[in-house]
Amino acid sequence: MFSFFSKYFTNLFKNKTDKELHLLFERYVKIVVDCSKALEQLFAGPPEERAVHIQRIIRFKNEGDLLKRQMNEKLDQTFIISWIDKSEATQLINDLDGCLRAMRRVAKHTQIYQVRTIRPQVQSLISCIVRMALEIPGMVDDLKNSRFDRITSRNPEIGNLETEADELRSIAVGMLWQEDGADALTVIKWERIFQGLERVTDHERDIADTLLSIARAAL
Numbered sequence: 001m002f003s004f005f006s007k008y009f010t011n012l013f014k015n016k017t018d019k020e021l022h023l024l025f026e027r028y029v030k031i032v033v034d035c036s037k038a039l040e041q042l043f044a045g046p047p048e049e050r051a052v053h054i055q056r057i058i059r060f061k062n063e064g065d066l067l068k069r070q071m072n073e074k075l076d077q078t079f080i081i082s083w084i085d086k087s088e089a090t091q092l093i094n095d096l097d098g099c100l101r102a103m104r105r106v107a108k109h110t111q112i113y114q115v116r117t118i119r120p121q122v123q124s125l126i127s128c129i130v131r132m133a134l135e136i137p138g139m140v141d142d143l144k145n146s147r148f149d150r151i152t153s154r155n156p157e158i159g160n161l162e163t164e165a166d167e168l169r170s171i172a173v174g175m176l177w178q179e180d181g182a183d184a185l186t187v188i189k190w191e192r193i194f195q196g197l198e199r200v201t202d203h204e205r206d207i208a209d210t211l212l213s214i215a216r217a218a219l
Contacts, residue, residue, distance in 0.1 A: 017078045021089065022144050024071050028064060028096050029137045032207075035060040035103050036133035039200075040126045042107060043118050050110065057107040064100045068093055083144045088214050095210050099203035103129075106196040113189040121172035125197040128165040132158050132204040139211045148215035158208040165201040169194050 035057055042053035071093050075086050084092070135154050142150040172194045180186045 017074055018080075018082050021071065021074050021078070021081060022083065024067055024074065025092070025140050025144075026137070028067050028071070028093070029140050031060050031064050031067070032096055032099055032136060033130075033133045035064075035100055036130045036200075039103050039106065040130055042110065043122050043126055047116050050115075054107045054111050057104055061100045061104040064097060068097050083146070084214060088210070092207065092210050092214075095203065095207040099200060099207060102196065102200045102203050106193060106200065109189075109193055109196060113193070115189070115193070119172065119176070119190060121168060121175065121194070122197070124168050125165055125172070125194070125201075128161045128168070129197065129200050129204065132161045132201060132208075136204070136207055136211075139208065143211055143214060146218070148218050151211055151215040155208050155212045158205060162201045162205040165198050169198040 038053050038056045038060065042050055042057065045053065072090070075081075075089055078086070081089065135158055139151050139154055142148070142154075173191055176187055176190050176194070180190075
């Protein structure tokens with residue numbers, strides 16, 4: 001009986017804002033994916049093209065900031081959302097923002113430190129970042145369509161990738177000290193970049209964990 005009335009009132013009060021929020025979330029997670037690919041291109045391309053990719057990453061973060069404001073305004077105006085609780089929506093928005101902020105920080109460090117030669121371990125870390133980002137849009141769509149079992153099945157892969165990234169960072173820093181330990185400035189620069197890349201995967205894991213928490217509560 002309670003379930004019947006819950007669904008009745010949800011359908012009664014929801015409006016076009018419900019769908020609009022889902023579309024905004026779709027745009028937001030797409031920005032996260034696009035930003036991760038721009039980060040990949042930043043480290044894969046020639047030095048003379050890095051400034052372009054850095055600006056793209058900054059632009060993606062700015063676009064995310066605009067979306068975040070729009071979404072928070074929608075949440076303030078909305079009574080009921082059929083597919084996500086308002087507090088959970090706020091948490092997910094903040095997780096997505098944190099991920100974009102972490103990617104922008106890596107890009108800015110690359111710019112400030114005037115990095116020229118890219119260390120070989122970077123691409124393995126970037127691969128984890130992109131693969132994790134590509135899982136997120138599907139998880140958000142699964143949430144909107146109440147496919148909670150799919151969210152729980154996707155989460156272990158994201159967890160494995162985050163663990164892999166942590167191990168890759170440790171290996172990369174170890175090799176950094178072995179190869180360039182006498183050059184303190186190089187060590188400082190690259191430790192921060194490696195740490196920044198690994199932190200991106202932490203934020204991606206936060207996004208996945210928030211989605212998993214929502215899915216488990218709904219089961």
